[in-house]
Amino acid sequence: MTTARVPAAVRRPRLVHRLLAGVAPRAAEIGxxxxxxxxxxxQVRTRADELDLxxxxxxxxxxxxxxxxxxxxEQSIIGTDRDGVIRVWNPGAERMLGLPRPEVVRKRSIVxxxxxxxxxxxxxxxxxxxxxxxxxxxxxxxxxDVRDWTYVAADGQERTVSVAVTPRTDDRGVHAGWxxxxxxxxxxxxxxxxxxxxVSLISHELRTPLTSILGYLELVLDEDxxxxxxxxxxxxxxxxxNADRLLRLVGDLLFTAQVxxxxxxxxxxxxxxxxxVRAAEESARVTAAGAGVDLVVDLPDGGVVVPGDAVRxxxxxxxxxxxxxxxxxSGGRVTLSLRSGWxxxxxxxxxxxxxxxxxxxxxxxxxxxxxxxxxxxxxxxxRFFRSSTARRHAVPGVGLGLAITKxxxxxxxxxxxxxxxxxxxxTFTLTLPRTVA
Amino acid sequence: MDEAxxxxxxxxxxxxxxxxxxxxxxxxxxxxxxxxxxxxxAGCAVTGSVADGNAALALARADTPDLAVLDVSMPGATGxxxxxxxxxxxxxxxxxxxxxxxxxxxxxVARGLAAxxxxxxxxxFGVAGLVHQVRxxxxxxPA
Numbered sequence: 350m351t352t353a354r355v356p357a358a359v360r361r362p363r364l365v366h367r368l369l370a371g372v373a374p375r376a377a378e379i380g381x382x383x384x385x386x387x388x389x390x391x392q393v394r395t396r397a398d399e400l401d402l403x404x405x406x407x408x409x410x411x412x413x414x415x416x417x418x419x420x421x422x423e424q425s426i427i428g429t430d431r432d433g434v435i436r437v438w439n440p441g442a443e444r445m446l447g448l449p450r451p452e453v454v455r456k457r458s459i460v461x462x463x464x465x466x467x468x469x470x471x472x473x474x475x476x477x478x479x480x481x482x483x484x485x486x487x488x489x490x491x492x493x494d495v496r497d498w499t500y501v502a503a504d505g506q507e508r509t510v511s512v513a514v515t516p517r518t519d520d521r522g523v524h525a526g527w528x529x530x531x532x533x534x535x536x537x538x539x540x541x542x543x544x545x546x547x548v549s550l551i552s553h554e555l556r557t558p559l560t561s562i563l564g565y566l567e568l569v570l571d572e573d574x575x576x577x578x579x580x581x582x583x584x585x586x587x588x589x590x591n592a593d594r595l596l597r598l599v600g601d602l603l604f605t606a607q608v609x610x611x612x613x614x615x616x617x618x619x620x621x622x623x624x625x626v627r628a629a630e631e632s633a634r635v636t637a638a639g640a641g642v643d644l645v646v647d648l649p650d651g652g653v654v655v656p657g658d659a660v661r662x663x664x665x666x667x668x669x670x671x672x673x674x675x676x677x678x679s680g681g682r683v684t685l686s687l688r689s690g691w692x693x694x695x696x697x698x699x700x701x702x703x704x705x706x707x708x709x710x711x712x713x714x715x716x717x718x719x720x721x722x723x724x725x726x727x728x729x730x731x732r733f734f735r736s737s738t739a740r741r742h743a744v745p746g747v748g749l750g751l752a753i754t755k756x757x758x759x760x761x762x763x764x765x766x767x768x769x770x771x772x773x774x775x776t777f778t779l780t781l782p783r784t785v786a
Numbered sequence: 787m788d789e790a791x792x793x794x795x796x797x798x799x800x801x802x803x804x805x806x807x808x809x810x811x812x813x814x815x816x817x818x819x820x821x822x823x824x825x826x827x828a829g830c831a832v833t834g835s836v837a838d839g840n841a842a843l844a845l846a847r848a849d850t851p852d853l854a855v856l857d858v859s860m861p862g863a864t865g866x867x868x869x870x871x872x873x874x875x876x877x878x879x880x881x882x883x884x885x886x887x888x889x890x891x892x893x894x895v896a897r898g899l900a901a902x903x904x905x906x907x908x909x910x911f912g913v914a915g916l917v918h919q920v921r922x923x924x925x926x927x928p929a
Contacts, residue, residue: 552888553859553888554888556888556909556910557814557817557888557909559909559910560817560820560888560909560910560911561814561816561817561820562910563910563912564817564820564910564911564912564913565816565820567912567913567914568820568823568913571913571914596910614893
């Protein structure tokens with residue numbers, strides 16, 4: 350009975366075999382595919398997680414950026430596209446210009462918030478295209494630009510704003526627009542103007558009584574009639590000396606106000622610095638002798654000619670010399686040495702011409718005085734600054750001389766340097782471009 | 787104190803000739819007196835001494851002086867305005883004008899000369915300098 354089924358039974362395993370033989374590699378493939386699938390899935394999940402994290406990080410970063418910009422209420426931060434249309438408008442801008450963000454973003458141009466006359470005047474002055482071009486041309490050229498502009502708020506009020514302009518790029522580094530970060534300087538500038546006007550007024554008002562004091566003194570001292578006693582003459586000479594001192598102070602005050610306001614002009618001619626040094630030595634000679642300070646002048650043969658304003662250079666030189674004398678105790682020495690040389694770009698000066706070196710005149714005023722503490726040397730040229738040594742030794746002065754000397758030097762295209770050691774002395778070195786015959 | 791006037795100073799006119807007439811305008815009485823003294827020392831006569839610009843102008847028109855010494859900052863009209871008005875009027879256009887001012891910058895001097903002044907003296911001026919300046923200005927006049 351069973352034999353009858355044999356063939357089938359025999360056939361079946363063959364079929365199974367065959368089928369199995371066919372299925373086995375597929376199963377392996379499926380297994381592999383499953384594995385691959387799982388791996389891919391895992392990879393996708395990881396990527397999704399990463400993406401999620403990145404998205405959240407980006408969102409957090411954007412949130413931080415927005416919150417930082419939104420937290421700025423004292424400065425206006427305005428971002429525009431390349432055409433000047435406003436895209437970013439922070440609360441500082443809202444406050445300064447009086448318009449809420451929805452009324453501005455994508456609707457208004459930065460140009461609309463600037464004083465039109467100022468933009469026109471600037472366009473005429475710099476040759477840039479009127480409108481946005483005027484605002485960004487300097488930033489375009491130098492990468493950034495900070496200057497005062499007049500913003501006009503929604504209510505028509507004008508504000509003087511110090512605006513920093515910088516170009517902005519998108520994520521691919523392509524130029525996308527401009528950033529304008531502004532600080533309201535209206536009050537600061539008004540205060541500065543008032544200060545200048547005050548200094549100017551005081552100077553003028555002081556000059557008038559000084560004219561009378563000095564004029565009538567001159568009459569008394571030069572009067573041919575009743576001769577004065579020596580005592581009277583000496584008292585009046587003291588009055589005159591102090592009136593002169595007051596007059597110099599008034600002049601210095603007015604001069605620094607002019608420097609600050611940029612209204613300081615030079616009358617340039619060829620000036621022989623040797624004459625300037627000789628004159629400074631002469632005017633300091635009496636004071637130096639009285640203070641027991643030895644005044645030494647070291648001049649080169651022939652002159653050292655610089656293009657400059659003789660009066661102002663004389664003032665600079667006088668200041669250095671009178672300072673040196675003032676800060677040197679009795680028995681000390683002040684040396685004025687003038688030389689011509691050649692300066693390289695790094696500031697080194699040599700006696701002989703070198704390639705690339707420019708002709709310069711160098712005046713060094715050295716003293717054996719009390720010196721200036723290292724920590725204070727940077728502040729020394731600041732108006733009204735007085736060193737601790739000056740205050741400690743009660744050296745008279747108000748702290749204008751060096752500020753003026755520095756301003757004069759800078760206006761002549763020169764440099765003013767110093768080396769000093771406390772207790773041993775100070776050397777001021779004034780270097781000016783020299784005229785070559 | 788001398789303002790170092792680099793102009794050759796001519797001798798004082800002979801006593802026989804009538805002294806040249808000078809108008810002085812400054813809002814400070816002390817300065818007016820000082821200027822008056824310098825004018826007299828220069829051999830001229832002060833024919834008017836006023837404290838404001840409008841008065842100076844009125845006086846100059848009524849009685850034309852040879853020289854007007856004007857302070858720049860005065861009430862009424864400033865010295866610069868008086869200067870321009872004198873120059874604009876044919877009857878006073880020939881008056882010599884010396885401006886006095888507490889401003890001493892180049893701009894101040896330029897503004898004074900642009901207004902038509904013949905000379906400019908910054909305060910504080912020395913008496914001797916002022917005497918020189920007055921002599922120099924009056925000497926250029928046809929006698």
